[in-house]
Amino acid sequence: MRKIALSLLAHPDDAExxxxxxxxxxQQLGWDIHIVTxxxxxxxxxxxxxxxxxxxxxxxxxxxxxAIGAQHHSLGEPDGFVTFDKSTMRKTYDLFRIINPGLVFxxxxxxxxxxxxxxxxxxxxxxxxxxxxxxxxxxxxKGAGVPWLYYCDPIGGVDPFGVTVTPTTVIxxxxxxxxxxQMLACHSSQREWLAAHHGMDEYIEATRRHDADRGTLxxxxxxxxxxxxxxxAYPEADxxxxxxx
Numbered sequence: 001m002r003k004i005a006l007s008l009l010a011h012p013d014d015a016e017x018x019x020x021x022x023x024x025x026x027q028q029l030g031w032d033i034h035i036v037t038x039x040x041x042x043x044x045x046x047x048x049x050x051x052x053x054x055x056x057x058x059x060x061x062x063x064x065x066x067a068i069g070a071q072h073h074s075l076g077e078p079d080g081f082v083t084f085d086k087s088t089m090r091k092t093y094d095l096f097r098i099i100n101p102g103l104v105f106x107x108x109x110x111x112x113x114x115x116x117x118x119x120x121x122x123x124x125x126x127x128x129x130x131x132x133x134x135x136x137x138x139x140x141x142k143g144a145g146v147p148w149l150y151y152c153d154p155i156g157g158v159d160p161f162g163v164t165v166t167p168t169t170v171i172x173x174x175x176x177x178x179x180x181x182q183m184l185a186c187h188s189s190q191r192e193w194l195a196a197h198h199g200m201d202e203y204i205e206a207t208r209r210h211d212a213d214r215g216t217l218x219x220x221x222x223x224x225x226x227x228x229x230x231x232x233a234y235p236e237a238d239x240x241x242x243x244x245x
Contacts, residue, residue, distance in 0.1 A: 002102030016184040018152035021173025033070035043079035064186035096130035097138040149229035167225035
């Protein structure tokens with residue numbers, strides 16, 4: 001088994017909100033952790049220029065990922081313009097060739113914003129095809145193959161129509177939640193942005209409440225929830241449940 005976990009998510013704070021507690025638990029079992037942000041975060045401001053906010057968010061992301069000793073990668077796409085097209089597919093395939101993950105976390109297929117949905121498609125395409133001989137000019141790494149793929153919760157645990165998503169896998173993150181929230185706190189620029197754009201001044205507390213809500217599904221104080229992709233050629237065993245009982 002390739003003990004390499006990769007989160008392919010849209011924006012610089014998405015991993016911290018959606019799956020960082022689980023990533024830290026995997027790291028404690030000896031897994032290498034790679035956090036990939038597809039976008040630069042350049043629309044996450046009400047006052048700054050694109051260049052200014054991009055620099056700020058890159059630094060915030062670097063600090064957050066460094067806090068757990070993980071590795072960070074960015075595809076450098078602009079916020080709000082992510083497209084499931086040949087260019088972004090090639091960049092994603094190439095990155096998967098370099099990292100060669102055994103386990104991938106992605107956005108759900110249906111979410112509240114299209115950046116997330118487009119990135120979900122990129123993750124689905126790359127997990128299925130990155131190991132194909134002619135998918136990239138980068139040599140096929142040893143042991144490459146279709147990895148486990150899990151979709152994170154949509155924000156709030158509901159799809160775009162307000163229907164609550166039923167997870168296949170719920171992971172207890174009680175022991176790692178404090179470190180997860182410390183990572184999230186590194187993204188201080190987003191508190192002001194969410195307050196201005198969403199009317200939401202509860203960046204960390206909203207995440208804490210959602211973790212607590214998912215924790216009720218397994219009788220734990222805090223949890224993260226996932227839906228496993230079990231399509232043709234994908235592993236069917238619930239690896240997360242097996243590793244993180």
